[in-house]
Amino acid sequence: MTRPFNFSAGPAVLPDTVLAQAASEMLDWHGSGMSVMEMSHRGKHFTQICDEAEADLRELMKVPADYAVLFMQGGGLAENAIVPMNLIATKPSQEADFLITGSWSSKSFKEAQRYGDIKVAATSADAARIGDRDQAAFTYVPDASTWKVRPDASYLHLCSNETIDGVEFLDWPDLAALGAPDVPLVVDASSHILSRPIDINRVGVLFGGAQKNIGPAGLTIVIARRDLLGKALPVCPSAFDYSIVDKNDSRYNTPPTYSIYIAGLVFKWLKAQGGVEGIEAANRAKADLLYGYLDASAFYRNAVHPAVRSRMNVPFYLNNDALNADFLKGADEAGLLQLKGHKSVGGMRASIYNAMPLAGVQALVDYLKHFEQRHG
Known part of the structure; x- marks a missing residue:
């Protein structure tokens, strides 16, 4: 059976080998007599699964020991509330600043306003017209020299890959150069986590929903510097208090056990691909192929700044x-x-995550070419 190529933005494509292994272990995980879905989250079998997944993720992302790795629920959208509930009170000002570069950072900014003094450090929300829709067109990242970060802010939030708008960047500034040396970065990396190296030492908290590059929906990865934990607002539910989740090895309450299991299989698959560095080379080749055709065509367009x-x-x-x-x-x-674009922006969108093979992108380019020849 030949499977079609799935360009969904999430839940998204998973490696065939991971799905096959999960299917073979569905009724009996490693002779336990149980499916992973049936295991106690505090039993020895799931403890092994969870601990191995954390160890492999730490290895893949080079996570230092002074950072907690948390397996949580709620997705990236819920983290827009969970982050400020955990971090806004780390400083007396209870301030946070936001870089707005797309739809997801805009959502994050609006949600955080419930919990403190929230301001925009910079934005690329220029009025523009795309297709038949008037909207804020996020096509670039404001130059760092224009960012206004308050030196007493509890954190600066940014989304390093905007899933809807197609803006990705890792050229984060030295906040000391902006007059805010004690302000930690909070990074929403939901849709490109594990697709390329990220220096965890540059961030205070990094989070991402699993359903893009890691596994099924239901699991959220949070990587947090431990010195920032323990000051959650009183309103923060105990199950979402980073310090409590950390002290209980992500098993304070029942975690999304099956999603963690699948994530663990994906981590081992990634290690077999040469780790994050190896998969980055494959991802670069896929992106170059697709953008190369779009740029050469007068029939299609992509408005995002090439950088x-x-x-x-x-x-x-x-x-x-x-x-x-x-x-x-x-x-x-x-x-x-x-391939249909997000309802807020229209058009098309091809999500080419880690598990999308080069053959899938080549098939898409062949189709783009064929459609253009018929209708151009």
Whole structure:
């Protein structure tokens, strides 16, 4: 059986070998007589699964010992509330600043306003027209010299890969140069975590939903510097208090056990691909192939500045919006699934996460070329 290529932004494609192994272990994990779904979250079998997953993630991302690795629930959207509940009171000011570079950082900013004095450090929300929709067009990252970060802020929040808008960057500034040396970075890395190296030592907290590059929905990864923990607001539920989750090895309450198990299999798959460095080379090749064709075409367009184009999420538009339905119908028939853009921006979007093979991107480029020849 040949599977189609799934370009969904999330829940997203998983490696075939991981799915096959999970299927083979569904009824009996390693002779335990139980499915992972049936195990006690505090029993010896799941403890082994969870501990191995954490160890492998630490190895892949080079996470130092003074950082907690937490397996939590709620997804990236819930972290928009969980982060301020844990961090806003780390300083008396209870301030936080936000870099707004797309739809997800905008959501984060709005949610955080419930918990403290929240300000915009910089934004790329320029009024523009894309396709047939008026919207804020996030196509670049403001120069760091323009960021206004308050020196007493509890943290600066940024989204390092905007899933909807296709903006990705790791060129984070030295906050000391901005007059805020004691302000830690909080990074939402949901849609590109484990796709390229990230220096954890540069962040205070990094988080991401698992359903892009790690596993099924239900699991959220949080990597947090331990000296920032222990000052959660009284309103913070105990199950979302980072310090409590850390002290209980991510098993304070029942965690998303099966999602953690699948994540652990993906971590081992990644190690077999050469780790994060190895998968980065593959991801670069896929992105170069797709952007190369889009840039050479007068039929399609991508508006994101080349310096900050996402390797994971590639939004693009047909110059003739009337052809959108035909494009998507033909793509489905060709086995190229879930290419419709997010409802807030329209157009198309190809998410080419770690598990998407180069052959899938080549098949998409072949289809783009064929559709352009027919309708251009």
